[in-house]
Amino acid sequence: MTEEEWAAHRPAVFGVAYRLLGTVGDAEDVEQDVWLRAASADLTGVRDLRAWLVTVAARRAYDIARSARVRRESYVGPWLPEPLLTGADAAEPVLVDDSVSTAMLLVMERLSPPERVALVLHDVFEVPFDRIAEVLGTTAAAGRQLASRARRRVAAVREAPHAGRPERERVLAAFRAAYEAGDIDGLVALLHPDAVYVTDGGGKVKAARKPITGGERVAAVLAGVARRLGLAATSPVEVGGEPASAVRRDGRLVAIDTFDIDGDGRIVAINRVLNPDKLPRISNEEAVTPEPAVSSP
Numbered sequence: 001m002t003e004e005e006w007a008a009h010r011p012a013v014f015g016v017a018y019r020l021l022g023t024v025g026d027a028e029d030v031e032q033d034v035w036l037r038a039a040s041a042d043l044t045g046v047r048d049l050r051a052w053l054v055t056v057a058a059r060r061a062y063d064i065a066r067s068a069r070v071r072r073e074s075y076v077g078p079w080l081p082e083p084l085l086t087g088a089d090a091a092e093p094v095l096v097d098d099s100v101s102t103a104m105l106l107v108m109e110r111l112s113p114p115e116r117v118a119l120v121l122h123d124v125f126e127v128p129f130d131r132i133a134e135v136l137g138t139t140a141a142a143g144r145q146l147a148s149r150a151r152r153r154v155a156a157v158r159e160a161p162h163a164g165r166p167e168r169e170r171v172l173a174a175f176r177a178a179y180e181a182g183d184i185d186g187l188v189a190l191l192h193p194d195a196v197y198v199t200d201g202g203g204k205v206k207a208a209r210k211p212i213t214g215g216e217r218v219a220a221v222l223a224g225v226a227r228r229l230g231l232a233a234t235s236p237v238e239v240g241g242e243p244a245s246a247v248r249r250d251g252r253l254v255a256i257d258t259f260d261i262d263g264d265g266r267i268v269a270i271n272r273v274l275n276p277d278k279l280p281r282i283s284n285e286e287a288v289t290p291e292p293a294v295s296s297p
Contacts, residue, residue, distance in 0.1 A: 001038050001049065009050050010035075012125065013057045015100075019120045020061040020113075022081035022105045023278070030060045054125050058117055059135045065113040072109075076203030078211060080271050081105040082278040083256040087238035098158065099124050100240040102258040102271050107154045114138070118146035119154070161263025168243045168261050169236070175259075175267065176234040176245060182226050187219035192266040197221060202275035205254075218270070247272075253279055 010031065017030035034057045046052045072079050081102055098104055099120065108116050114136050121127040121135070122143075129140040129147075136143060163171065171190060178186030197218040201207025212221050237246045239258050247255040256279060260269035273279065 001041075001043055005049060006035065006038070009053050012050055013053050016054050016057045016120060016125060017061045018084060019099055019105070019108070019124065020058065020065055020116055022109060024082045024084055026061075026064055030057050030064070033060050051125075051127055051131065054121070055127060055131050055135060058121055058127075062113055062117050062135060065116065076201070077207055077209045078198050078200055079109070079202075080198065080200035080273050080278070081109070083239045083244070083258065083273055085237060085239060086241050097124070097241065101157075101242055102240060103157050103260050103269070104154060105240075106271075107157050108150075111150050111153060115146045115150035115153075118143050119150035122147045123151065163261040163263060163265050165243065167265050168259070171261055171265050171267065172236065172243050172245060172259060176236075179222060179226055179234060182223045184219045184223045187222055188215055190267055191215035191218055192262065192268040195266075195268055195270070197270045197272070199272045200275050200278065202277065204276060205274045207272075207274050222270075255279075 013034050014027050014031050017027035018024065021027055021030075034053055037056060038053060043049065043052070083102075084100065086100070099108075108119070111119070117135060118129075118132055121132050122129065129143040132143040132147075133140045136146070138146075175187070175190050177183075178190065193215045194213065195215045195218050197208075197212040199207040208221075212218055233248050234245045234257075235248070237244050237256070239256060242258070244259065245257040246253060247257065254274065256273045258271045258273075259267055260271075262268050
């Protein structure tokens, strides 16, 4: 395999691993493993190099996913996917579609690893079921059933009405202004009455151990957090192909917020990643100094 071929297919290798694992670090490890295997393999008989590379990546990611499922049972507080910057300044290219949105990654996290593999390989990367069966050690028919079952479980996210990009950007601009101003009424107006606020600190920074629900309660908590952070500054970023927000305090990145916005332009979910191990790699980012871990009331 030439360097040019690897450069052309590397985003797909990273993309399948990230979709299956939800963490940039693990996806990069898979990417490295695939490169090493491809570099030492005789690929002269491989007709579809992309499919071969993606399948190898999925097999490695499948092994990691099964062990990750055990690790996440002991994770402190809610687990959220590691944000992946996908804008013009993104450090790692990835194929972008709805399958890398936070909402979709959270749904896929609730699937079994075999279901996740079957869904991602077939629906996103168009890998035939006979090759999926090789990854999972099953039959093509069983792989088809796994993908079908997974498809039904993620349908609610895919079929729910969502705001278009211009509306999302408008809503998030208003949200950032209200958040920085500590404007509770302004936040309430933007939030769905049943909005959910989830924070992932991983036991390393201050974060709620359980989701906070209800638009008014979420608004009050957000305003309180903004005051406690010394009126942290927010700025627009793109995560998983969707508008999101970076939160900085004294110029240091302390959180990434992703949002689910319904067809009426109301924010139905805010997912805040605070765990410094999960914050994306930004070229000019300063090191984040974690606050002592505490439990939220």
